[in-house]
Amino acid sequence: MRIAVVGAGFAGLSAAKVLRQSGFHVTVFEKAPDVGGVWSRTRRYPGLRTQNDKGTYHLSDLPMPARYPQWPTGKQVQEYLEHYVDMFGLGTALRLSTEVVSAELLDDETGWLLASRPAGGGDPVTMERYDHLVVANGIFCDPLVPSFPGAEDFTAAGGRVLPAGEFHDLAAARGKNVVIVGYGKSSCDVAIPVSDVAARTHVVARELLWKMPRKLGGALNYKYLLLTRMGEALFRYITLKGFERFLHGPGNGLRRGMLDSVGSVATRQLKLRELGLVPNGSFQDIARSTVSLVTEGFFERVADGRISVHRDRTISDLLVDDGRPAARLADGTVLAADLVICGTGFRQHVPFFDDALHARLQDDAGNFMLYRQILPIDVPHLTFAGYNSSFFSPLSAEMAAVWTAAYLRGGITPPPVDRMREEVRARVAWMAARTGGRHARGTNVIPFSMHNIDEVLDELGLNLGRLARARQWLLPVDPRSYRRVTARMIRRTADEGATGRAEPAPARRAAP
Structure with a gap:
């Protein structure tokens, strides 16, 4: 069976490794000139580091190097993935600097026709047939930059607007007035190096998020809270099992007290009240969809005036003020803005699929309808890797690859179509309700990382x-605990289905 994998980040590379070890012929397409996905040198912004510590952010059979700091830099993560490629001999499977222009199901729906070309729009376009397609382009592949009114005049006056992932040259901010839009990880990360060189650095935050100190109270590493099964169990899952029933039943007061104490400690430790930066809403409410590790030095720079945060504000339009580019906030405040850097999220979609195929993958609200975050219900010969963004994204993606390999080897038969569809609809509805719609079109499983891995x-x-x-209830999850899972899957499926056999009968699309 010939398998195409699109994307060479954590998800694409671990999928390639697992599938090749499982006996399949794999080709990996990557538009960037290097592996890494969001960690590629083409997407790294100054100040980029991991949110997880190095002990929890890696693939199961290759830990981060001991020489790396506790929170590796973007460059170090990319180098780690280069080493992963070398260690497992994936280089021959890679087609770097190659863009997949389109992927179309064959007329008889027995495979895929992929059109690819050199990245940047070069010729020629190459057409190839594959038996199965793994989408690993990442849910953070397409930056979402707002369409600001007045952008044309703003640009003509010398202003620039770009996403954080396209800001690579710190010199572009030197001596400039910089406005950073957003309050998530990328916005706060990039604000630190920018504030070292810019004339003024403003952060415009529509909504404040809770920021977790690396060490609560200066002593307890946050990984012992959020990167354990206990930390995950503090939030109510769609179904409760074991000790979770106690925490969300008789022990609910204890559970709420633990979460509230985290918010209180963070407020005191980071001096959020003095800075006027206590988020609206409890730690429990906001952490249902996102938790951001504090960027070291961010609040200290707010305190000394090097960074100005405009909370609960948005940019209403861009303009030219007294001949200089500027940004006007919704409250009427006008900020000088030579450079606007947007950390405003991403659009979840597959750029090489047409609208008709997207319609088969998504519900009416645009949510991806994926069984186990992996298998489309209505499109055959297709699986997804990395569409389960979590606190343990590398491990989650790798275990999804194990599921895909077992499925293709005949080691698993998914439930009937109607049952899968009912389960996915219920889960997406629950995700949307509990996060207030911040579930990344059904791809964000935060904070239920281990629940997702368990189910797979x-x-x-x-x-x-x-x-x-x-x-794992009290100690941070160590991905190395899962290093034998792939080999166990291969042994178990060896007698259940011939390697590379025809794919299991696809789920047929139901009538509307």
Whole structure:
């Protein structure tokens, strides 16, 4: 079976490694000139670091190097992935600087026709047939930059608007008035180096998020809270099991007290009240969809005036003020703005699929309808990798690749179509309700990273034993605990289906 993987970040590379070890012929397409996805040198902004510590942010069979700092830089993560390619001999499968222009199902829906070309629009276009397609382009592949009124005159006056991932040259901010839009990780990260060189640095935040100190109270590493099963269990999952029933039943007061205490400690430690930056809403409410690790030095620079935060504000339009580019906020405030950097999120879509195919993948609200965050219900010979953004994104993507390999080897038969569709609809509705719509079109499983991994591996009969999972309740999850899962899957499926056999019968699309 010939398999095409589109994307060479954590998801695409781990999918390629697992599928090749499972006996498939794999080709990986990547538009960038290097591997890494969001960590590629083409997308790294100054100040980029991981949110997870190096002990929890890696693939199962290759830990981060001991020489790396606790929170590796973007460059170090990319180098780690280069080493992963070398270690598992993936170089021959890679087609870097190659853009997939389109992917179309064959008329008889027995495979895919991929059109690719050199990145940047060069010729020629190459057409190739594949038996199966793995989409690993990432849910953070397409920056969402607002369409600001007045942008044309603003640009003509010398102003620039760009997403954070396209801001690579710090010299472009030297001596300039810079407005950074957003309050998530990328916005706060980039604000630090910008404030070192810019004349003025403004952060415009529509809504404040809770920021987690790396060490709560200056002593407890945050990984012992959020990167454990206990931390995950503090939030109510769609179904409750075991100790979760106690936490969300008789122990609800204790659970709420633990979450409220996190917000209180963060408020005191970061001096949010003095800075006027206490978020609207409890830690529990906001952390349902996103938690951001504090960028070291951010609040200190707010305190000393090097960074100005305009909370609960948006940019209403861009303009030219007294001959200089500027940005006007919704409250009428006008800020000098030579450079506007947007950390305003991403659009979740597959750029090489046409509208008709998207319609088969998504519901009427644009949510991806994926069983286990992997398998489309109405499109055959297609799986997704990395469409389960979580606190353990590398591990989540790798376990999704194991599920895909088992599926293609005949080691798993998904439930009937109607049951899968009902389950996915219920889950997406729950995700949308609990996050207030901030569920990245059904791809964001935060904070339920381990629940997602458990469901994938339980269905395969490959989950860790009870003792190993019990340790994860109090200790941060170590991806190395899962390093034998791929080999176990290959052994288990060896007698259940011939490697590279015809793909299981696809789910047929139901009538509207």
